[in-house]
Amino acid sequence: QQQVKQSPQSLIVQKGGISIINCAYENTAFDYFPWYQQFPGKGPALLIAIRPDVSEKKEGRFTISFNKSAKQFSLHIMDSQPGDSATYFCAASGGSGGSNYKLTFGKGTLLTVNP
Amino acid sequence: GAVVSQHPSWVICKSGTSVKIECRSLDFQATTMFWYRQFPKQSLMLMATSNEGSKATYEQGVEKDKFLINHASLTLSTLTVTSAHPEDSSFYICSASPRAGETQYFGPGTRLLVL
Numbered sequence: 001q002q003q004v005k006q007s008p009q010s011l012i013v014q015k016g017g018i019s020i021i022n023c024a025y026e027n028t029a030f031d032y033f034p035w036y037q038q039f040p041g042k043g044p045a046l047l048i049a050i051r052p053d054v055s056e057k058k059e060g061r062f063t064i065s066f067n068k069s070a071k072q073f074s075l076h077i078m079d080s081q082p083g084d085s086a087t088y089f090c091a092a093s094g095g096s097g098g099s100n101y102k103l104t105f106g107k108g109t110l111l112t113v114n115p
Numbered sequence: 116g117a118v119v120s121q122h123p124s125w126v127i128c129k130s131g132t133s134v135k136i137e138c139r140s141l142d143f144q145a146t147t148m149f150w151y152r153q154f155p156k157q158s159l160m161l162m163a164t165s166n167e168g169s170k171a172t173y174e175q176g177v178e179k180d181k182f183l184i185n186h187a188s189l190t191l192s193t194l195t196v197t198s199a200h201p202e203d204s205s206f207y208i209c210s211a212s213p214r215a216g217e218t219q220y221f222g223p224g225t226r227l228l229v230l
Contacts, residue, residue, distance in 0.1 A: 043221040
């Protein structure tokens with residue numbers, strides 16, 4: 001089964017610090033890598049996404065770094081705030097039709113930002 | 116933009132009854148919709164993919180006679196849990212994409228409790 005491995009499982013960061021979550025994938029056909037944020041009892045919300053033609057994408061305090069050769073990508077949250085406390089999921093898909101557009105999710109990272 | 120709604124947000128039913136959950140894309144037409152199940156503190160598990168006007172494609176291990184999916188229009192997909200049992204209690208989340216291979220936008224989820 002195609003997998004996306006996410007780490008760490010949980011992360012505690014102080015307010016103002018940098019939160020870093022890492023993901024690694026196996027399938028070289030993956031060409032779309034989104035990150036989702038989920039609060040308890042809510043559906044996941046798209047945070048930011050990247051395709052392999054760029055190595056980094058930044059939107060506000062959120063940055064994705066992508067390393068195609070290592071088959072790894074990571075989410076950096078700068079100036080972390082208590083309101084960022086949530087579960088974060090990385091995902092990947094082939095994006096080329098058929099069954100390849102299904103998202104394969106990591107297991108999630110529970111982020112806690114202490115005030 | 117890209118808003119997906121679900122109804123109801125939570126439902127409690129007796130064992131043996133059927134429950135229908137609706138998923139609507141409010142501001143775009145969704146050629147593809149997905150249904151997920153999520154257990155507490157776990158990742159999302161894809162149950163099935165539905166394309167407007169055609170039969171849903173179920174993931175391995177998902178009983179298609181128990182989880183009936185209908186994608187009758189470009190803005191509406193429904194999931195019916197037939198003859199629900201306590202083990203079907205879970206958080207059900209739908210997502211929608213404007214086109215196959217594009218970003219999935221998630222609904223807020225439906226919590227089902229079967230007594």
